[in-house]
Amino acid sequence: MKFGPNGHLPPVRIGVIGLGAWGKNLLREFSRGVHSTVPIACDALEEARAKARAQYPGLQVTSDAAQVLDADVDAIVVATPPASHFDLASAAIERGKDVFVEKPLVLDLGQGALLVDQAQRSKRILMVGHIMEYHPAVEWLKNYIGNGGLGKVYYLYATRVNLGKVRDIENAMWSFAPHDISMISYLLGEFPHRVAAVGQSYLRPGIEDVVFLTMWYNEKLMAHVHTSWLDPHKARSLTIVGQKQMAVFSDTDPAQRITIFDKGVDVTTDYNTYAEYLTLRTGEVHIPKVDNAEPLAIECQHFIDRVRDRQSPRSDGVDGLRVLRVLAAAQQSLQSGGTPVDVSFPDEEKTS
Ligand SMILES: NC(=O)c1ccc[n+]([C@@H]2O[C@H](COP(=O)([O-])OP(=O)(O)OC[C@H]3O[C@@H](n4cnc5c(N)ncnc54)[C@H](O)[C@@H]3O)[C@@H](O)[C@H]2O)c1
Structure with a gap:
């Protein structure tokens, strides 16, 4: 980005591709951002275009993604179904644009690696919509864990279920688990080295509606993620x-997003009987005050800031690629009926 005549950076001009259930939220955020403007957006469906036209009278709305890619904008937001992420994001980088891609980055590991390489070589910002990494409650927990509040973390489990949109290409794990994999790995500061997944398809052959994913980290630490769009509950939680x-x-409970239980089992070194060796502790329950800021607004501002200062986003392409490696290994496990599969990361992805 170039400085304007008064020495200030002008707003980042953004083109949005995909105005469906989630893209319309991104359009809203980037349109109302102080440091961004959206001159052009597109969707293949007339219904989505009509809604955008009615809501944003000054917005150029088209059905042709190429018009957005070729427009005079600094960055492209890709909010289409994941099968089209690679082509659109790659075309955007080719035209010199920075790119925000919704999760999952892409559906194929090879394509993910190509995209990250392309962005790095072209010095373009590539950010993935791992929104949980921008959630104030996750930030609060990360600090709490980092300050030793919970003590050594033994294990975690996440639930992301609802009765909702059934996807026709990616299964429930590819659709939902990027949130949990990125959130848990951000909280822990590490990625799993082994995964296993089991699941089942009921509504469409070959597309699992429910997946139970287990991830192993170092030193006995493990995490479990339950994803489903075929469930009576609407739950997005992490224990x-x-x-x-x-x-x-509990992300669905704004009044009580985080609850801290002063519960545990203390191991006594000075004991006479085995019963005294382990002491149950059930102390107070604490509900900390957590910033109520909207994660989506924080995430979009983060992208704008990185486009302006050219620093790497928190959820950059490499982060997207690491999540993809976990998903790809989990998919392999899923197809083998749950056999654990090692996840390996090349050296350059271990350090950044
Ligand atoms: N961050 C989150 O919390 C969150 C939530 C939901 C979805 N998502 C992600 O957002 C993306 C979109 O999901 P969605 O739920 O909005 O899907 P959706 O099906 O509701 O919307 C996708 C839209 O893209 C349009 N589209 C598809 N291909 C196009 C093309 N080539 N050019 C122009 N328009 C095109 C479709 O017409 C549709 O309106 C997915 O990657 C999904 O995983 C993220």
């Missing part, structure tokens, strides 16, 4: 069991 305390993050 973290630590040596000192336990935490529950």
